[in-house]
Amino acid sequence: MEPNGTAPGLDGASGSISGTAGPAQRHLPGHIAAALAGAGGVADSAGRPWQGRSLAGDDGKIHNFEDDDGTADAGYLAAVAALRNGSGDEAAVVASLATARVFIPIIAQLAEEAEGEDGLTADKQADMALVMLKAADGRTAMPAFTSAQALSNWHPDARPVAVYAARAALSAVSEQAELLVLDPGSEVTFVVRRPAVWALAQQRTWVPSYLDREVAATIAEAATRFPAVRNIGLLPGAGVASTTGIGDTLPGGGAGPELQVVLYLEDGLDAAAVQELVAGLQSAWSRNVLFGERVDSIEIKLRRAVQ
Template structure:
């Protein structure tokens, strides 16, 4: 594989410039990462393990001579749209919630299955994550055209970019997913001091990663409810644990007993 064809990326994307360490790269996928992705697709490997391997792996960032605004990629029933706004041909995909994602590839073959005209730029996955963060792109998409596609959430991208281990907000138990203890405590600590909040707890969300379930004083009118929710949102946003570890939140109201 040719690491670079001589065309340099602009200054704000030089963090993904290839280096001499990839001179002998043949463009094949890292075997351990490929095996983990297969396990992830089968439901046997958690995304956490995939991200941990990414931290020590080379990925390929696609550069296109011309960026078109057309095309979609499907992942777990949702479509990721090609975003016309790109830096020197480095394409951003747009998730259904509007957030942008940087596509990265495990191999040249996986990239060619997506776009045959893409030029592969090899880079360590943490540097790709850092570039995405610098562009304010929240997500990474590994191998958008397969053979296995994995969407790396915002907290994991930030952890990769900072060289830190990603600790997911949700963890598996014998009874299914549950909110990890530190995250659950941070949610309760953030919401509990707000006036009219009787109780607050965290559980896996329905439309977001984590749901914050609030039991409120009865009799609140709409204006009062809006004030409570705004205060809870503000306190959650100011929580370091919540902001660093939770990809998305939803608020739900439960009956106070």
């Protein structure tokens, strides 16, 4: 993880550095790999793989949930409403997905062409294919929709396949997608970042990194090797917040940076010393397994330690 820009010396009031936590390519932890192997990876709610399925006959069914009217899960809607009115947080939104059904968009992908009786090329077979997106920072994102209507508004030709959100998260992991984007193009678009995707895939509770005591301990332990660091603070990063379609700001659902690390440094350090210190800390953090699993992206703020 390299700093983005040059860190200022402490003769200024403060400075900031942003970056993505951990190396760009990270091996899946063994427990997640095992969950993928046991859950079938990319599949629908019945466990049937999507890849190679035709759009004809039973393969073309919208979903496998009986009596599903296609509306959004009530628990998810309640969690988002609480986020909007300030009584909830992003962890509660992710927690609501543990039992929620979502829709994954599947599109027709031409698998084989044939020449028709009139001599013109015609589609002979179309297979189902998952839709993947590219986030602004280049990461792969998997879209999911809380209602069939939201999916139809986004892509009228896509077929909604209903799955539990945990299975959608498993599919995102197996496709090496670091983000699960809920309801893109809707009034409220909520981004589930990589650590939360992994937690959802394992069906365990997700704790945001800025509230995670084990993450705080890991960061503090690494800092003990740098005497110039007098204190550390953890706060939600600037990228935690998101904006609704009508311009309201929500305290959750953003794509990152998710964690703000405030370093209180001794006075008198020049720019080169600060740069070396920050690079050393980032290197230590990125080598830590727990940090790599639980922190998606960070921004670093520099402050003078109070004498």
